[in-house]
Amino acid sequence: MKLWQGRFQKGTSSITEDFNSSIAVDQRMYREDILGSMAHARMLGECGIIPGEDSVLIINGLQSILEDADKGLLEFTVEAEDIHMNVETLLIERIGEAGKRLHTGRSRNDQVALDFRMYMKKGTREVEDMVLDLLRVILDLAKEHKDTIMAGYTHLQKAQPVTLGHHLMAYFQMFSRDLTRFIDSEKRMDHMPLGSGALAGTTYPIDRYMVAAELGFGKITENSMDGVSDRDFALEFLGASSILMMHLSRFCEEIIIWNSNEFGYVEMDDAFSTGSSIMPQKKNPDIAELVRGKTGRVYGDLVALLTIMKGLPLAYNKDMQEDKETTFDALDTVKACLAAFTPMLSTATFNKDRMMEKLRGGFLNATDAADYLVMQGVPFRSAHEVIGRMVNYCIINGKALDDLSQDELTSFSDKFGNDILEFIKMENCLQRRKTYGGPSSAAMDTAIDNARNFIESIESLKY
Known part of the structure; x- marks a missing residue:
């Protein structure tokens, strides 16, 4: 017999039972549900709402x-x-009539809101720890490759020289923002909704603060209707997860490109690659491809919950039963992607020689050649036009800027001195970029120190 059967004169159809049931999804919250009920029962006893022995x-x-x-x-x-x-x-089966007192002063509406918040607080912290692990790996690789020169790209065309360490630190910044988004969202999860009842609170003299303290919540919800109908905390998690997955996907896209024979910048460890059933030579970056693909899945989870919530009147509606399946799917997907991506990245081998080889042919020092003319008093737009003509000349003649003779250089501008070829060496182009946030060794030292301090600040906050 259903615990709510009193109002009804006939049993529910098996179709209704199957369609209405959420146990297949929400059973993973059994621990949160039981701990929440224990705190509620203890409070009921302490407040004299039920007999102490029953509590x-x-x-x-x-x-x-x-x-x-x-x-x-x-x-x-x-x-x-x-x-x-x-x-x-189960409780009533085990302890009898006393078990029927447990639900005094609460509803399944505020009960599920409690369980869901508790579960997602725990899940969010797990994701935070995994992102922190990824940041540590990226920082270690960036330190290792602080001076590994490679081509930087815009429009997927060679642009200016950077270092692999500098490139990796761009992703450090992305994932550090992701981490702070999860930490920030956790603050708004940390509001205890139990005591909101079905929507209008309860007439019993409950102590919500006592329950919140036992369950580790910093605050309680301020409005009973909002307490049972709010799913912003799940949407924030899904939003942060979607941005994180976008960053992972961008990184994976680059790894996939770099892993190609055309680039040859990176070799994936055998333990994190797969082969082909028909082509024996293949070594495929399947983990990176799967992470890239699963990004769309997490986006779908976000859009699904936004769509579920967008037309719901206050307060609780059964539509909200769909909230957990999407959120749990995103949580599982994000954790699985991080669990695979981080060791894949940490075991990858980067081909420094190939990166140096690929510096040629893209005129990555063209901007520096223009800057040289500017330093000789040539207006930048005029310098830009001169170097543009030089690049065109090099393309026609199959040369790089470094290959031009002094006579060829001065035929374009008499401002070119004998020091121009030294000025436009890739190493020198790189080291002159000393601005804060730039790729020079000095700027990278600062970036690495800042990154280490960021990680330590998060560790002190969490641990």
Whole structure:
């Protein structure tokens, strides 16, 4: 018999039971549900709302259910609809009439809001730890390749010389912002909704602060209707996850390109690559491709929940049962992607010689050649035009700027001195870029120090 059956004169159809049930999705919140119920029962007893002996009996019964659930000894049923009713049904079976007092002063509406927040607080912290691990790997690689010169690109065309370390530190910045987004979103998850009731609170003299303290919440929700109908915390998690996945996807796209024979910048470790069933020579960057593909899945989860929530009147509506499937899918996907991507990156081998070889042919020092003329008093636009003609001349004659003789150089401008070829060497072009945030060794030292300080500040905050 359903715990809510009193209003009804006939049983529910098996179709309704299957369609209405959420236990297949929300059973993963059994620990949060039980711990929340234990805190609620303790509060009911302390406040004299239920007899103290019943409170103790309920807490002990819930503890036994938790232990059995942890051991995998329980089988949750569709008939009990969701994790909340499954746990309550088991409790009543184990301790009898006292178990029926557990639901005093609460509703499944505020109960599920509590469980969901507790579960996502834990999940968000797990993601934060995994992003922090990725940041450590990127920082180590950036230090290792601080002086590994490579071509920087715009429009996927060679642009100016940078270093691999500088390139990697761009992703450090992206993922550091992702980490702070998750940490920031966790602050708004940290509001305890239990006590909101179905939508209008409760007439019982409950102590919401007591429950919040036991469950590790810093605050309680301010409005009972918002308390049961708010899913902003899930949407924020999905938003932060989508941006994180976008950054991972961009990184994966570059790894896939760099891994190609045409580039040859990186070799993936055998443990994080796969082969072809028909082409024996193939070594495919499947992890990077899968992360890139799964990004769309997380985007879909965000759009799905936004769409579910966009037309709902206050307060709780059954549509919101769909919130957990999308959010849990994104959580699982993000964790799986980070768990695969981080070791894939840490074991990759970067081909420094290939990167140096590829510096030729793209006129990456053309801007510096123009800057040289500017330093001799030539207006930048005029210098730009001179170097443009020089590049065109080099293309026609199959040369690089470095290959031009002094006579050829001065035929374009008499401002070119004997020091021009030394000036436009790739190493010198790179080291002159000393501006804060630039790729020179000095600027990179500062960036690496800042990154290390950022990681240490997060570690001190979390641990």
